[in-house]
Amino acid sequence: MSKINIVDLANKLGVSTATVSRALNNKEGVGEKTRNKVIEMAKEMGYTPNVIAKTMRKEMNVVVIFPIKDENASYYTDLLWRGYKSGKREVENFNIKFHELYYEGQSFDEVDRKYLDKLAALENQGVKIDAILVYLIGDNFELTDYINDLYDNDVPVIAIHKKKHDLMANFLVTDQAEVIGRLAGEMFGYFKKDFKNVLLIENQKEKFFGEDLTSFGFRAYLAKNHAESNIYSFDQFEEDLDEKIKELLAEQKIDIAFATTARANNYLADKIENYKLKDDVFFIIAGRNKKSESYLRKDICKCIIDNNPLEEGREAVKILVNILIRNLHPKLEVGHIYKKEIKSKIIFKSNL
Numbered sequence: 001m002s003k004i005n006i007v008d009l010a011n012k013l014g015v016s017t018a019t020v021s022r023a024l025n026n027k028e029g030v031g032e033k034t035r036n037k038v039i040e041m042a043k044e045m046g047y048t049p050n051v052i053a054k055t056m057r058k059e060m061n062v063v064v065i066f067p068i069k070d071e072n073a074s075y076y077t078d079l080l081w082r083g084y085k086s087g088k089r090e091v092e093n094f095n096i097k098f099h100e101l102y103y104e105g106q107s108f109d110e111v112d113r114k115y116l117d118k119l120a121a122l123e124n125q126g127v128k129i130d131a132i133l134v135y136l137i138g139d140n141f142e143l144t145d146y147i148n149d150l151y152d153n154d155v156p157v158i159a160i161h162k163k164k165h166d167l168m169a170n171f172l173v174t175d176q177a178e179v180i181g182r183l184a185g186e187m188f189g190y191f192k193k194d195f196k197n198v199l200l201i202e203n204q205k206e207k208f209f210g211e212d213l214t215s216f217g218f219r220a221y222l223a224k225n226h227a228e229s230n231i232y233s234f235d236q237f238e239e240d241l242d243e244k245i246k247e248l249l250a251e252q253k254i255d256i257a258f259a260t261t262a263r264a265n266n267y268l269a270d271k272i273e274n275y276k277l278k279d280d281v282f283f284i285i286a287g288r289n290k291k292s293e294s295y296l297r298k299d300i301c302k303c304i305i306d307n308n309p310l311e312e313g314r315e316a317v318k319i320l321v322n323i324l325i326r327n328l329h330p331k332l333e334v335g336h337i338y339k340k341e342i343k344s345k346i347i348f349k350s351n352l
Contacts, residue, residue: 004045004047005325006021006024006047007318007321007325009038009045012041013038013041015038016089016090017090017091017094018089018090020038023035023039024038024039024042058095059095059097060094060096060097060130060131060324061097061099061127061128061130062096062097062099062130062132062320063099063122064084064098064099064100064133064134065132065133065134065135065136065143066080066081066084066101066102076262076287078289079288079310079313080135080161080309080313081313082310082313083309083310083312083315084133084160084313084314084317086313087314087315087317087318088317090314090317090318091321094321096321096324099122099127101118108138108140108141109142111138111140111143112140112142112143113142115140115143116143116146130156130324131156131323131324132147132151132155132156133158133160133316133320134147134157134160134169135159136159136162136164137164138164140164144164144166147168148167148168151169151170152168156170156171157169157171158170158171158316158323159171159172160174160313161173161174161175161309162174171316171319171337171339171340172337172338172340173312173315173319173339173340173342174339175307175341176341176342176343177211177214177217178213178214178217179217179344180214180286180307181215181219181220181221181286182218183217183305183344183346184217184284184286184305185217185225185226186221186225187284187303187305187346188258188284189225189226191282191302192255192256192282194255195229195255195282196229196230196255197232197252197253197255197256198222198230198231198232198256198258199248199254199257199268200215200218200258200260201233201234201235201236201257201258201260201261202214202215202233202236202261203235203236203237203260203261203263203264205235205237211260211261214260218258218260232252232254236261236264249271249275249277253280254277254280254281255281255282256282256283256284257272257281257283257284259285259286260286262287265285265286265287265291265292265295266291268283269283269285269291269300269301272300273298278298278299278300283300283301284301284302284305285301285303285304286305287305287306287307288307296348296349302348303347304347305344305345306344307342307344308342308343308344315340315342
């Protein structure tokens, strides 16, 4: 039976590891009621305070690779980043050093060169990489090869959101892409039962980010439960899209609108606002970000299906710490990866 650590206690109590650590070490920042709960649970689970000291005696080095570091960015990555930072704060009492690397450059080749230079500099400093936390969004083939070499040498790799190209990883923390599409269809049916004409804007070429699965889930739900509906679908990069949408709106009364990407959501929201259709078209947005929140506040969309990137980032760090503390990093079998899907949430104005 494995020894109990403060991650186990935190998970059992539903609090952060930092809270558990403060409570057990009698530090400020924890209420008396919470402190007593932590102490009682530690006794009940047989926690011994020196477990962490033994398992984390030496400093552990984690390389974190993200596309951007701007927390004010409009789209998905900034929320993943904030989730990661939140998870990192919760493990601040562990002896883990995070080496955070960010994409820079005008091309993926340039980015790869810069990243490989940074990783080579770490090696020259004598830094032994104990784990990789990575979110790749582009054609970073050389960087992928570097990470795969580490994987082959039993360095655990945790991929966030999607696993691109031939990247080898032990864990993938991702969203429920197909469920999001089905959930959108169900929401439309619940709030607007008599809809007929559907406007769908999607990314019909890119399959990496999961928008194809969201489209599939949405179409499958409508086919099964609203077979009489008409779907007018367009690619977000389609030529003369403005003219085609304008022509469609002139010819058909659109009842509901859905988009599978942040870019397409912004496009649809602008059209609905500019054509003054917010009272006529029932619009649901997939993906929470600052712009989608603004559309919800202005009643341009009726709700947001939040794929919960904040929790994706936090969960990735939690898995990482469990691996480093317990030395659990199962070797990836051919065609298999350990996957953790983060549940989506429905956001209305009242719970923004």
